[in-house]
Each structure stands twice: as C-alpha cells, then as structure tokens.
Amino acid sequence: xxxxxYIFSLIFLSVFSYGFxxxxxxxxxAYVAYDxxxxxxxxxxxxxxxxxSLYVYFLKHTPKIWIIPAxxxxxxxxxxxxxxxxxxxxxxxxxxxxxxxxxYVVMPxxxxxxxxxxxxxxxxxxxxxxxxxxxxxxxxxxxxxGNIWATMxxxxxxxxxxxxxxxxxxxxxxxxxxxxxxxxxNPLVLIEVIMNGHNDIYMIFLALVALKYKNIFALVASWFxxxxxxxxxxxQLLKITWEKTLVAAxxxxxxxxFVFAPIREELYPWYAVWLIATASLMNFKSHKxxxxxxMVLSFALELRHLPYMWxxxxxxxxxxxxxxxxxxxxxLFFVWFVWKKTKLKLF
Amino acid sequence: xxxxxxxxxFLALASSVRAEYVLPYPSFMPGxxxxxxxRIVDKLKxxxxxxxxxxAKYHLGLSDKYLVEAKTLFEYKQYLLAVDxxxxxxxxxRKVPRNPAAAEKHIEVLTQLLSIVPDAFTWTPEKSEATRxxxxxxxxxxxxxxxx
Numbered sequence: 001x002x003x004x005x006y007i008f009s010l011i012f013l014s015v016f017s018y019g020f021x022x023x024x025x026x027x028x029x030a031y032v033a034y035d036x037x038x039x040x041x042x043x044x045x046x047x048x049x050x051x052x053s054l055y056v057y058f059l060k061h062t063p064k065i066w067i068i069p070a071x072x073x074x075x076x077x078x079x080x081x082x083x084x085x086x087x088x089x090x091x092x093x094x095x096x097x098x099x100x101x102x103x104y105v106v107m108p109x110x111x112x113x114x115x116x117x118x119x120x121x122x123x124x125x126x127x128x129x130x131x132x133x134x135x136x137x138x139x140x141x142x143x144x145x146g147n148i149w150a151t152m153x154x155x156x157x158x159x160x161x162x163x164x165x166x167x168x169x170x171x172x173x174x175x176x177x178x179x180x181x182x183x184x185x186n187p188l189v190l191i192e193v194i195m196n197g198h199n200d201i202y203m204i205f206l207a208l209v210a211l212k213y214k215n216i217f218a219l220v221a222s223w224f225x226x227x228x229x230x231x232x233x234x235x236q237l238l239k240i241t242w243e244k245t246l247v248a249a250x251x252x253x254x255x256x257x258f259v260f261a262p263i264r265e266e267l268y269p270w271y272a273v274w275l276i277a278t279a280s281l282m283n284f285k286s287h288k289x290x291x292x293x294x295m296v297l298s299f300a301l302e303l304r305h306l307p308y309m310w311x312x313x314x315x316x317x318x319x320x321x322x323x324x325x326x327x328x329x330x331x332l333f334f335v336w337f338v339w340k341k342t343k344l345k346l347f
Numbered sequence: 348x349x350x351x352x353x354x355x356x357f358l359a360l361a362s363s364v365r366a367e368y369v370l371p372y373p374s375f376m377p378g379x380x381x382x383x384x385x386r387i388v389d390k391l392k393x394x395x396x397x398x399x400x401x402x403a404k405y406h407l408g409l410s411d412k413y414l415v416e417a418k419t420l421f422e423y424k425q426y427l428l429a430v431d432x433x434x435x436x437x438x439x440x441r442k443v444p445r446n447p448a449a450a451e452k453h454i455e456v457l458t459q460l461l462s463i464v465p466d467a468f469t470w471t472p473e474k475s476e477a478t479r480x481x482x483x484x485x486x487x488x489x490x491x492x493x494x495x
Contacts, residue, residue, distance in 0.1 A: 101398030110400055 002057060003067065009050045010074040010190075016043060017195060020081035024118040025148065033081075033309070041310040045303075051187035052299045058185055062177055068167060068184045072160050075194040080152070082305050083270075084121040086197035090144075090151050091120040092127050093137035098146070103127035103134060116148070130224035133199055156197050163193055166205045170280050173212060182291065183280035188298035192270035199225065200273040207232055208277060211245055228256050228274065243283060250278045250290065266319075267326060269301035293333060300329040368452040370411050373419045377428045403444050410439035414453055421460050426480050427470045437489050450493040457490045 019032030019040060033040045058067070080086040091114070095103045099111055108114060109123040117123050127134060140158050144151025163184070170180045183189060193201050203222050207229040210219035219236055222229040231252045235245050253274045261271055272294075279287070279294045303325035307318045375382045389409060396405035413436035420429035436453075443449070464482045471477040 105401040
C-alpha cells in the first residue's frame with residue numbers, strides 16, 4: 001500500500017508537472033498552473049508532504065531497491081516544471097554546437113531567428129557554467145538532433161544516468177543501503193535533479209570523488225562545471241579522515257549555500273543537492289542530527305516554490321514568503337533539537 | 348486629443364533616448380611596457396572568439412580599440428604611431444559585417460581628427476630616413492572605408 005501511494009504520487013507529480021508547460025511548447029495542460037494557481041500550489045504542497053513523509057518512512061523501513069529506478073524512471077518523463085534552467089542549458093548548447101559560436105562571447109539573443117528564444121529565460125546572458133559543463137551538454141544536444149523535446153529528455157536522461165552513478169558511488173563508499181536511500185529518494189533530489197534537470201549533481205559528484213580518491217583532476221573538472229566547489233580545495237591537501245573531510249565539506253558548502261548564494265542571487269532549492277549528496281556519504285549513527293537537519297532543509301527549500309506557484313510572480317510578498325517558508329521549518333527543527341538535548345540532560 | 352498629445356510626446360521621447368554607440372577608453376599606448384603584451388593578447392583572443400558572430404565582435408572590438416589608440420596618438424602629435432594604429436583599425440573594420448552605428452561613430456571621430464591634424468607631416472627620426480605622412484588623405488580614406 002505504501003509503495004502504491006509512493007508510486008502514484010510520483011506519477012501524479014510527473015503528470016502535474018505538465019501543467020507548468022511553456023505555452024510556446026504546448027497548451028494542453030497549461031490551464032492547471034496558469035488558471036488555477038492556488039489549486040496547483042495546494043496540490044504541490046500535498047505532494048511534497050506525501051513524498052517527504054514516505055521518504056522518512058523509507059529511511060526507517062528499507063524499501064526494495066527497485067523503488068529507486070522506478071522513481072527516477074517516472075520522473076524522467078516529467079516536465080521541468082519549476083525552472084527554466086534546463087532550457088537555458090539546451091539553448092547554450094545550441095549556441096555552441098549548432099551555431100558554432102563561443103557561448104561565453106555570444107548570447108542566445110544575438111542569434112538571429114533562434115526559435116529556442118521563445119522559452120529561454122537567460123537569453124540575454126553569456127554561458128553561466130564552466131567549460132566542462134558545456135562539453136558535457138554536447139551529448140544530449142547531439143542525441144536530441146535539434147528536436148526540443150528529444151533534447152530535453154536527453155538532458156534528463158543524462159541526469160538520471162549521473163544520479164544512478166552517484167547512487168552506486170554512495171553504495172561503494174558506505175556499503176549501506178540507507179545512505180543510498182537518503183540521497184536517492186530525497187524528494188528535493190528527485191524534483192530538482194530528475195524532474196527539473198539541474199546540473200548540480202555533476203559538480204558535486206566530481207567533487208566528492210575528488211575528495212574520496214584525492215584526485216585533483218576530478219576537483220578541477222568540478223570547478224569547471226560550477227565554481228561552488230572551489231571552497232573544497234583546502235580539503236584536498238589536508239590529511240584528515242574521510243568522515244572529517246565529509247563534515248568539513250558539508251559546512252564549507254553550507255557556507256557557500258547560506259552566505260554566498262543569497263548575496264549573489266537567492267537561496268535556490270537545487271543548491272541543497274550539494275549538501276544532501278555530501279551528507280549521504282556520512283555515517284548515519286555519528287551524524288544523525290546533521291542528516292536530520294539536511295532532511296528538514298530539503299523540505300523547507302522545496303516549499304520555496306509555493307509563493308510563485310500561487311501568485312505567478314516572484315516580487316511583492318514573494319521574497320518574504322519564501323524566507324518564512326524556509327526559516328519556519330528549520331526553526332522548528334532547532335527547537336525540537338534543543339528540547340531533545342535538554343530532555344536528555346534532565347533525565 | 349490628450350491621447351494624441353501623449354502619443355506625440357512618447358514618440359518624441361522615444362527618439363531622444365536612442366542608445367549611442369560607445370567607443371572604449373584608450374588602452375595601453377605604445378611606449379608602455381604592457382603595450383606589446385596587449386597586442387599579443389589581442390591576437391590570442393582571435394582563438395577565443397570563434398564563430399561568425401563572435402568574429403564580428405572581435406574585429407569590431409579591435410577596430411574600435413585601435414581607432415581610439417589612433418585618436419589619442421593624433422592628439423599627442425605622435426603621427427607615425429597614429430597612422431599605424433589607424434591602419435590596423437581600418438584592417439579590422441574591413442573584416443566586420445556592415446554596422447552603420449559603429450561606422451557612424453568612427454566617421455564622427457575621424458572627422459574631428461581631420462580638423463586638428465595637418466594635411467601632411469614629415470616624420471624625421473634621429474637615425475633613420477624621414478617618412479612623409481599624408482595625414483588628411485589617410486583620414487579621408489578611412490572615412491570612405493566606413494561609408495561603404
């Protein structure tokens with residue numbers, strides 16, 4: 001029954017995502033998100049509550065391993081509902097590999113009559129990511145053969161392949177299926193990596209491989225996807241245990257996440273993939289509070305999608321609502337954490 | 348009537364806020380230790396600016412840069428160096444697809460220079476032969492190139 005609810009919720013999320021489809025691509029289900037915004041936001045909130053509750057359940061009652069490929073497989077066919085970043089990746093790849101232009105010099109908007117501009121938000125920006133990412137995008141770009149839908153699914157397929165690769169890495173390092181589930185079934189990972197197709201998993205996968213095997217090439221490759229892992233460079237030189245390396249990496253990335261990211265733009269939910277991936281390699285018993293914090297953080301960050309979903313714009317009360325939706329669950333976690341500590345001391 | 352007035356004032360304002368083509372500030376000048384380095388960097392940048400749009404940007408950027416260099420040198424009466432910079436600006440401009448805004452700005456600068464430089468100048472270095480520089484002819488040729 002639990003598995004049925006889980007699979008049904010994922011299928012529902014996958015279908016629901018098509019409600020957010022760009023009107024330039026299709027309008028079949030678009031009325032769900034654009035005409036019934038409050039209903040869409042409530043449905044998404046309910047889905048989040050169900051998926052996070054079942055995630056906690058699965059961490060206590062280990063499910064069958066097939067649930068991971070099933071979840072990934074279902075969301076592979078979803079629409080990148082909550083972001084336009086995937087379309088930015090697609091258009092940047094097109095600038096580089098179809099038009100033969102340097103995407104760091106030529107913006108998509110400078111390409112005359114480019115049809116992808118209809119659904120590319122960052123059309124007036126040069127390539128936002130490093131050359132390793134641009135090189136990787138050649139694969140889905142080629143597989144997509146110029147068809148926007150085929151390219152979109154090729155990008156998502158590459159994300160799913162990397163997600164499986166990282167799951168295998170967790171298993172190889174920890175030999176603990178709970179660690180794999182901690183990462184693989186985290187709803188934020190499923191939504192942001194597989195549904196929305198963000199590229200953070202490539203950066204963090206390479207960085208953690210670099211830290212585990214002291215491989216400087218992997219770390220440099222990670223930097224040239226996204227620069228956030230630059231902060232991990234000192235860890236490559238330090239001679240400390242793997243467990244300590246992970247904790248240090250977690251807090252360094254948390255520093256970038258909580259301090260630099262909001263200064264630069266804002267606290268984007270998908271950046272939490274860095275923290276979830278790092279935490280997934282830790283020993284469960286030694287770091288249960290950190291893992292608990294990461295889970296609450298994941299939930300709190302996914303709630304940040306709700307104000308835009310409800311209102312249809314980012315401004316107005318949006319920023320304060322997003323802050324409250326992030327801070328309140330985390331504050332409640334801290335209250336619970338302090339209460340539990342105090343209770344333990346009293347008894 | 349009010350709407351008509353509003354439309355007229357909007358059109359009048361819209362035409363007055365047209366973005367102007369802006370030339371860069373002068374970079375390192377001949378004689379500076381870093382001047383040779385910047386010239387090498389300019390050449391290396393050619394590999395970075397691959398693609399037809401990027402190439403147009405590259406050549407226009409260099410044409411702008413060398414024109415500003417030439418203007419500064421003309422103003423300081425360093426005519427031999429100025430003519431060399433102007434020649435480079437022309438060479439780069441030939442490789443740029445038609446760009447009326449850039450051409451107009453270049454012509455504006457070149458026309459200003461016509462009024463401050465002599466028609467011709469004989470550059471006589473201490474230890475080598477003198478060179479006659481037909482400055483007016485050269486500037487006019489540069490203007491004609493941009494009028495095409």
